[in-house]
Amino acid sequence: MTTSPTDFSALSLPAHVLANLQQLGYLQMTPIQAASLPVALLGKDLIAQAKTGSGKTAAFGIALLANLNARRFAVQAMVLCPTRELADQVATEIRRLARAEENVKVVVLCGGVPLRNQSASLENGAHIVVGTPGRIMDHLGRGNLNLEALNTLVLDEADRMLDMGFFEDIATVAKQCPKERQTLLFSATYPEGIAKLSQQFMKTPQTITVQAQHEKT
Numbered sequence: 001m002t003t004s005p006t007d008f009s010a011l012s013l014p015a016h017v018l019a020n021l022q023q024l025g026y027l028q029m030t031p032i033q034a035a036s037l038p039v040a041l042l043g044k045d046l047i048a049q050a051k052t053g054s055g056k057t058a059a060f061g062i063a064l065l066a067n068l069n070a071r072r073f074a075v076q077a078m079v080l081c082p083t084r085e086l087a088d089q090v091a092t093e094i095r096r097l098a099r100a101e102e103n104v105k106v107v108v109l110c111g112g113v114p115l116r117n118q119s120a121s122l123e124n125g126a127h128i129v130v131g132t133p134g135r136i137m138d139h140l141g142r143g144n145l146n147l148e149a150l151n152t153l154v155l156d157e158a159d160r161m162l163d164m165g166f167f168e169d170i171a172t173v174a175k176q177c178p179k180e181r182q183t184l185l186f187s188a189t190y191p192e193g194i195a196k197l198s199q200q201f202m203k204t205p206q207t208i209t210v211q212a213q214h215e216k217t
């Protein structure tokens with residue numbers, strides 16, 4: 001039997017994770033997954049750029065789940081997203097990817113929902129938080145969110161977060177994360193602000209760009 005370099009089985013993932021991916025109908029890695037997962041799974045910082053719809057959520061979702069210990073009741077990964085809608089989508093995808101593992105709890109922290117409902121969810125134990133920078137800052141300011149055990153920080157749709165003026169909020173949140181962590185930045189485009197973000201909050205990141213098919217020469 002031969003293994004293509006784009007088979008998920010080319011990665012050293014646990015068998016139950018591979019089986020779950022197959023059940024989800026994820027038979028082959030998308031190009032951005034094939035390019036970024038081997039680097040992310042080594043624990044390295046990464047800037048990954050690929051167009052919308054290319055499977056970026058699973059690229060960081062699989063990586064952060066590989067770093068997670070579900071038996072440890074602490075927030076180990078945090079994903080910053082530009083909007084509530086996107087945060088909900090990311091949380092849904094991570095829950096699907098995590099289905100193979102024991103009771104991984106993903107809590108969404110975005111505006112428009114009372115803070116106290118979210119702090120109750122945090123108190124009940126969260127392994128992963130997904131949210132918008134403003135609301136996450138609110139929870140940090142109130143002492144509701146402990147990031148001491150955080151090992152993966154993801155900046156998703158970084159270009160849109162910068163467009164929306166979240167640079168300072170991202171900076172505030174990133175400064176409260178442990179220094180010894182992995183930072184993964186995903187974006188559809190590569191505006192100037194990305195380099196500034198990476199210089200301030202990432203450790204010699206590897207940059208991976210997957211061009212859309214029609215853009216290839």
Ligand code: ADP
Binds near residue numbers: 028052057
């Ligand atoms: P992006 O964040 O790059 O815009 P998404 O992560 O939202 O893209 O993924 C787009 C769609 O592709 C989703 O419906 C997701 O379930 C699906 N998908 C992701 N990875 C795979 C894969 N390896 N095989 C099949 N479908 C996939």
Ligand code: MG
Binds near residue numbers: 056057156157
């Ligand atoms: Mg996305």
